[in-house]
Structure formats: C-alpha cells, structure tokens
Amino acid sequence: MFYDYIVIGLYFILILAIGIIFSRMASKSTSDYFRGGGRMLWWMVGSSAFMAQFSAVTFTGAAGKAFTDGFAIVAVYIGNTFAFFCAWAFFAHRFRQMRVDTPTEAIKRRFGSQNELFFAWALIMFSFLNAGVWLNALGVFTSAVFDADISITIIAIGLTVLFVSVLSGAWGVVASDFVQTLVVAVVSVACAVVALVKVGGPVKMIENFPGGFLIGPNMNYPLILFGTFIFFLPKQIITMMNLHDSFRWLNAKDSFNARKAALLAMILMGVGSIIWFIPPWAAATLYPDAAADYLQLGNKAADAVYLVFARNAMPIGTVGLLMAGLFAATMSSMDSALNKNAGIFVRSIYQPFLAKRNRHKCDDKLLKISRLVSFVTGVGVITAALYFASLKELSLFELMMSVSTMVQVPMMVPLVVGVIVKKTPQWAPWATIVIGFFVSWFVMNVFTADVFASLFGIGLLTDREIIDLNIIMIVGGHVFITSSFFWATSIFYNEAKDKNKLETDRFFEDLESPFSADDQQDGVDSQQRNKLGNMVITMSVGILLMALIPNPLWGRFIFAMCALIIFGIGYLLKRSSKSKTYSR
Template sequence: MNSTFSTYDLVVLGAYFAFMLLIGWVFRRAVSNTSDYFRGGGSMLWWMAGSSAFMTQFSAWTFTGAAAKAYEDGAIILALYFANGLGFLGNYLLTAAKFRQARVITAVEAIRRRFGKVNEQVFTWLQIPLGTIYAGIWLNALGLFFAAVFGFDVNTTIILTGSAVLLVSLFGGAWAVSASDFIQVVVLMLITIVAAVFTLGKLGGIDAFFETVPLTGKSNGLEIRSSIVYVWIIAIAVKQVVNVNNLLDSSRYLSARNTKEARKAALLATVLFFIGPVIWFIPPMAAATMIPDMSAVFPNLSKPDEVAYVAICLEILPVGMMGMLASGMFAATMSSMDSGLNRNAGIFVRNFYFSVCRPQADEKELMLAGKLTTITLGALIIVIALGLNQLKDMSLFDIMLQFGTLVAMPLIIPAMLAVFVKRSPDWAAWSAILLGLINSFAVKTLATEARLSAIIGGDLTSREMSDLILIIGVFSNLIVGVGWFFIATALSKHIPAKRESEVKAFFADVEQPVEEGDRDAGQDDPSLQVTLISRVALAYGGFMLIMALIPNPLTGRLAFIFCGGSLIVIALLLKRGARAFTLQSKVKAPTATSATQDQTSA
C-alpha cells in the first residue's frame, strides 16, 4: 500500500489550488457592486447556482466522519444524504421559488422584511458566529485528517487551505465562489466515480459487491436495536428537510437569474444528492470486507475508521490519482467554507454595517467594507481551526450532527416557518430561538446515559447514546420551536399597522415569480459567466489529460483520460451555450430598437 503522496500527486494537488485561485482572479471583473459581490447580481444560471447549492451542503466530513459511519454501519448512512435529496426536492417543489422571490441581496434581509429589525440583528449575530465556527471545524478536521494520513503538517494545511478560500472569496465574491463550486462538483463526481469503479473492479464486479460486502456494515448496524436505528432515520430526514427549507438558507437561490432558474438549480441539487451518495459510499462500505481492521493499517490514528475511504483508495487508485482524490476532499471543504465566508460577510455588511452603522454609505464604501470583512472572517476561521486540535479525539460524525441538531436547529425552525405563516408577531421568532436553545441545553444536560438506559431497558453503546441524543434533540426542538411559534401567533391579537403592511408586501413579493425583464431579475449577459467558466474547465481538463502520461497501467491512464475528457466535453458544451446566448441577444437587440423607433414615430 502506498501511504504517502507521490511527486505526481503533489503536482496534481498544487495545480488544483492554482486553478481555484485563477477562478477568483478571472471573476474579479464580474464584480461592480454589493449585489454582484454577495449574490452574483442575481444573474446566475441554474447549473451554476445548483452546483453551488449542492456543494455547500457537505464538506470533507463526507469522506471522513460519514465514511466511518458507512464502514461501521453500512447503507444506513445513505439515509442522511437521501434526506438532503428530499430537502432539495422540497426546494424544487415549493421553497426555491419563494426564496428567490424574496427579492433581497442577503438571507437576513429577507428575515428583516418578514420579522422586523430586531430579528435582523438576532439572526445576524447568531448566524455569523455559527457559520464561522462551522467553517473552523471543517478546516480543522481537514488539516488533522491530511496530517494523520499523508503526513502533511496540520498547521500548514489549515493555513494554506484557509488562505486559498479567503483569496477566492476576496477577489471574485459570489461569482468566484459559485464558479469554483461548479468546477469542484465536476471534479468531485469524476474522481468518486473512478474510485467506485476501481473498488468494484477489485471486488470482482457489482454482483461480487453485494455477495461479499455487508450492507449493515462491519457492526451489523441495522440489527442492533433496530427500533433506535429506524427512529434515527426518521429524525435525520426531518432534520435535513427543515435544514434545507428555511429562509436563512435562501441565499442558495438569491443568486439565480430568475424563479425558473432557481427551481432548476434545486432540481439539479436534488438529483445529485440521490445519485452521488450511492457512488461515494461504495469504497468505505467495501472496506468493511477488504480491510476489516483499520487500526492495523493506521495504528497511530485515534479514529482509524474515519480514513476508510482513503484506505481503499490507497489500495486501488493509480499514481497521481490520489492527488485528485485529495483535490476532491479539499473541494468538498472549500466549497462549504467559501460560500459560508461570502454569505457571512454579506450579512455583516448589509445587515449590520449598512443597516445600523452607515445607512448613508454608497456602493464603493460597502464594497470596501465587504472585502475587509471577508479578510477578517477568513483570518478568524483559520485561527479557530488552529485552536481546535482537541477534535482529533472526537467523532466527526457525532460532532457535526449534534452541533446541527442542538445549536443550529433552534435558529432555523422560525426561519422555516417564515414563508408559510403569514400572520405572526415579530417576537415569535426570537423567543422561539431562545426557548429552543434552552431546550437543547436541557437535552444535553438531562439526557444522561443512566436515564436513557433506564427508559430503554438495558445498557446503551456509545453509538446508541449518540443516536438517542440526536433523536430527542430533533423532535423536542421541533415541538418546542413550532409549538411556541404558533402559541405566540395565537396570543398576539394586534400587529402594528406599519409591520403588518411590510409583511404583506413581503408575501406579495414571495408569491410573485421573478421573470426576465423584472427589476430584480438578472441583468448581466449570461454568456460572460459561461465563457469564463468554460475556459477554466477547458484548461483544467487539458491538464488532467496530460496526467495520462504518468507511468501507470492502462486502466490508470484511462482513468485520467476519462476525467480530463469529461471536463473538456463539459467545457465545450458550455462554450456552445455561450454562443447561443450571444445569438439570442443579437436577435433581441434589433427587435427592441425597432419597437423604440415605432414608439417614437407614433
């Protein structure tokens, strides 16, 4: 087994970072105001907005903490990712259109329109710290992982990755973030397809996979207290659907060109979340059979199961391809971080600096404030990541799920109800958050192993304890948050006339589709974004084709040809689309001129 990076792998990884920085530099020309910087001017096409929505929903944790779950418990991990698919299906069917039609630059501006200025600040000063801590956890976990498995220096990994994310966001804003997300999703899907195919080849094919790999994982996870497992699946589905369909995450679709493009973006994310996991978790599930004792291979790791995905890839992938896998893992984390960084900078500038401190500020000042905020938050994320090294002794899977359940869920429940409940007092939102956080503290404090064991009747494993905490946290927060929100609505007999008028205006917008020609519809020439991305994709695809020259067996060379060729085909299709947009604009221009001349003559 090759346990270190070859020179070729390092070249591939270095080229990936260079191309990501190139995207930030190329897209700087597309930014002229805060709408461009924080939401791409609301001009992005569906495939760009959709790939960004998809990539922001997971990080390298998918290939570490979640891969460990697949290794230990088998196919049950698919429930988490299919739940994301259900959440995005809800976006496609209902909420993506409503979110885009909020007609704002940041999600918290939509919160202000719906719940007033007090809640604008409540959500601002909860979302920014939460988002920053999330990013710090992701970055720290990535650094620890690469340090343990490949011998990279953990601090150097954190600083270099954090700096790359910072520069991409700083140079090109939302345009560069979404463009890099598109390239990253293509690279990620290609390399995981290669890893899955090589894994199946090692086992002897698909039939051999089902014959030799236990779908319940190494621990027979579905057979241990199946009642807990099945309730956990339901809780995960509820949690993820709520998580994806709340107004605070409307930023996924605020960048879309119009309502139609927003819904198509949601559909793309839906399809990717139903297809992707089936491909991603073939290697770690196969590891349960191929490498039953992960600690024997990585004796120095405190959580060796978390490298199940990489352990298989070290066995099967050709020389140079591990660099691409590392690129994919960096991509998964960078996409979440850069979107969060850009989003949080936008919230600070638009919902605090402009709303509270400098309402008279012009676009030039706001752009400067946005860039300074991006630098500050980026540096803070790196500092947090460097200070979180104690995470190496904890389960990444449990950390992320419990943090999302007990800390983030109280915040997003009123944000979920925001576009469905039309008459409620402003205080219903912040009070529901407060009660939710109190409930989460009570769950974490009172739901002890002794109490839960007495209720269940028998000793609990650490895995079962973690599952029960999540189950109790999800359903209790849902009951407390939703229940109190409606109680507050029932208690409020009178809403101030000004706020009632503002809320009616908000819902009037939310119900009205954004179409081509509308004031808030994308105004930029779409051919520019297509042309720029196609050029980067073409260059990176060409680079991957050159990697086919690395001394490898034929199958290894074909893997690079498949990845590079696929990216080049996508680039050529994009260039063709750019030409179509140009032709359309030329056809429309004379018509508009003619109409103007007719009106003048009349």
C-alpha cells in the same frame, strides 16, 4: 507522492485563476459581490447549492461512519436529497422571489429590523462553528496524507480559501463550485467503479461487509436506526430550507432557474449518496485494518479510510485528485460562508447602524468593507477549526452532528416555520431559539438516551445506539416542541401592535410573485458560459495529462475517460455561449 503534489498544485492554480477571472464581475457592486447580482444560470446555482451542502466531512467523517456502520450513513444524505426536493416543490423559487441581496434582509422583511440585527450576529457566530468543522475535517485528512502537523495544515488551507473568497465574491464562489462539482464527480465515480471491481461487485460488497451491511455492528435495536432515518428528513429540511440558507437561491436569474437549480442539486445529491460511500464500504472488506495506519488521529482514525483506499487500490495520481476533490468540497462550503457573512454584516449591521449618512452613496466603500469582513471571518473560521482539532475524543461525524442538531436546528426553526406561519409577535423568533437551546441542553444533560431507555425498559445500549438515540431525541424535541412553540406564539399576535405588518404583507406577496430576468441577461449568460467553458476545458487537459503518469493501462484509461467527459461539458458550454438565443 511526486505526481500527487503536481496534481494538487495545478488544481490550486486553476482555482486561483477562477478567482481572478471572475473578480471583475464581482467588482461592480455589493449585489454582484454578495449574490452575483441575481443573474446566474440554473446549472451554476444548482451545483453551488449542492457543493454548499457537501464538504470534506463526506470524504472523512461520513466515510469513516460508512466504513464502520455500513448503509446507515446514507440516511443523512437521503435527508439532503429530500430537502432539495422540497426546494424544487416549494422553497427555491419563493426564496428567489424575496427580492433581497442577503438572507438577513429577508429576515428583516419578515420579522422586522430588531430580529434582523439579532439574527445577523447569531448567524455570523454560528458560521464560525460550522465552517470550522468543515475546515477541521479537511485538515485532519490533509495532515494524514502529507504526515504534517494538523494546525499548520488548517492554517495553510484556510488562508488559501480566504484569498479566493475575498478576491472574487459570489461570482468566484459559484464558478469555482461548478468546476469543483466536476472534480468531485470525477473522483467519486472513478473510485466507486474500481472499488466495485476489486470487491467483486455490489452483491459481494454487501454480503461480505463485517457486522451486516444494512444495520452494521453494535446495533441491538434496529428500530433506533430506522428512527434516525425518519428524523433526518425534517432535520435536513430545517437546516437547509430556511431564510438563512436562502442564499443558495438568491443568485438565480429568475424563479424558473431557481427551481431547475434545486432539481439539479437533488439529482446530484441523490446519485452521490450511493456513489460516495462505495469505496469505504468496499474498504471494510478489502482493508479491514485501514484505521490502524492512522492511530495518531485518535478516534478520527477511521476518517482516513478514503485515503487508504485511494493509495492501495487506485492508480498513481488519484490521491492528488482526491485531495483536489477534498479541497473543492471544503472550499465551496467555506467560501460560501465567508461571502454570506460579508453580506450579512455590511447590509444588516454596518450599513444601517454604522453608516447611516452614506449608506446610499458609497457602494465602492461598502465593497471594500465586504472584502475586509470576508477576511476577518476567514480568520475566525481558522481559529474555530484549530479548536475543533484539539477535540480528539470526538469523531468528525459526531462533531458535525453535535453542532448541527444542538445549535443549528433550534436557530433555524423560526426561519423555516416563519415562511409558512404569517402572524407571529416580534419576540417569537428569539424566544423560540431560547426554547430550542433549552431543549438541546435538556436532552443532553437531563433526559438523556440512557434515561429514555430505562424509562421504557430498554436494555443496555451500545455507544453507537446512544449517539443515534440522542440525535432522534434532540431532533424530535425541536420538531415537536420548538416548532410548536413558534407556531403557538400566534395566539399572542396583536395586529395593532405589529409595526412591521405592511412590510410582512409585502414580503408574503413577493413570495408568490414570479421573478423574471431583464433584457440585459443574455450578455451575462454568454459570459458565464464562455468563461466557465474555458476553465472546464483547461481542467480536462490537466486530467488528460494524468494519463501520462506511469500506471497500468486501466489506470491511464480512467484518466483519459474522465478528461473526455469533462472536455465535452466544457465544449458544450463554449458552443452555447456563441448562440444568439439562450434557453431558460
């Protein structure tokens, strides 16, 4: 563990350094703090969009699901990949073309100021739940690694993430996301290669998986599994391609870079969907009793399977690198949430309602308030994570899916469909959410999976089938009922009473109008490449030093190769920063 502590310590120093280095770029204005002034290159935006959808749940709750159920977990991540494809085809460049600094400013343009205020408070409260799930997942895993109290672990990690987010805003968030993408890639690929070698190749891994690889155990009705995959596609579009999550693309320097960013995120998610889960799939054969080592985690014991694999199969120091990857995943998700909340509060709550007299005069004051809001939001996220840690009866995957399907989907339906359907009354968004919450409650408490099964003459369902069928029914309810309700409100639209009509018309015009960067962009491009190139090269040196850890030759070779690849990326960034012309 001595080397693991060193690796983690050096990683934190690197992330803190990124926050300090990019803090100057975030200190010019609130637009810089919230979205980097809309001047970021596609590879920064794409890696950040990818990391914002990637959290420690992937290495914990989702890995535990892969360990017990096999290939089924990939359905969620294929849904993510498909959503990023839709971003490339339709959403990403249009979101960049909204010409706003925060998601709720886009909501105001589309639905009016009353809906802006409603969604501002609702989305801030929801982020506490979502980021709390991410932080709890990291706390579970970290407490298992270091045999520490989970509450203390959550508080310590949360405060560290809070420091970076408050200090550097969107520039630090996105820059650290890019570096963290490389960390995640290094850990994932290295673990996947070793896992395949130890298990005897992909064919052996599939053949020897207990309970069947494609279907998994405790599944008497494979059609339920197929239904889960089908309904995950629209679910992920709803939860990722909406006006709230448009913040992923507001950072891009122009429309073209937004589309390229979406394409990069799609490729990373598509490849990662398989690579991430090879170690837990292999562990089901290599270490079938892995969960028994962490019974203190209750039903979350299987969520530590990645740790078991790293400790038993990987060279010394990998656990530290794995923990760095987990910190990277959760920090990227949590700091994005904190930065986004600061923008929502300042632009949609404080500025228009609490600072009417000075809202156009004191951007410096608003910048200070933004940092304060980030801090307060971080404390709220830590509190939510501590509450989730007390829910021992739920696995992390079930917890994540419960929050996502029951709360997030109904909230985001009007923010997706509203980009397509133009003529809706001002009450349509919040009325749709009320209907959506009723649908979630009705499926969970009245028309449950057991009731559905008995109605259609389906025999006794396993616990796994009940969970999956609940997901299908809730998502199906929102796709067919909640979405249809919002669409149907068009019947009640009265153009004469629409006070926001002119702004809504301009909003849809902007959606179709390409946005181009100004003539000052080249200097900002150079700074991005140069600063990140330096950080990436520094990280490659740190990983190269891991080759000195007393490991077998193959273990040293893995670290050396990873360092070489990362150094090459850093070198290319540094070299391109010195060029007088920059490719789009």
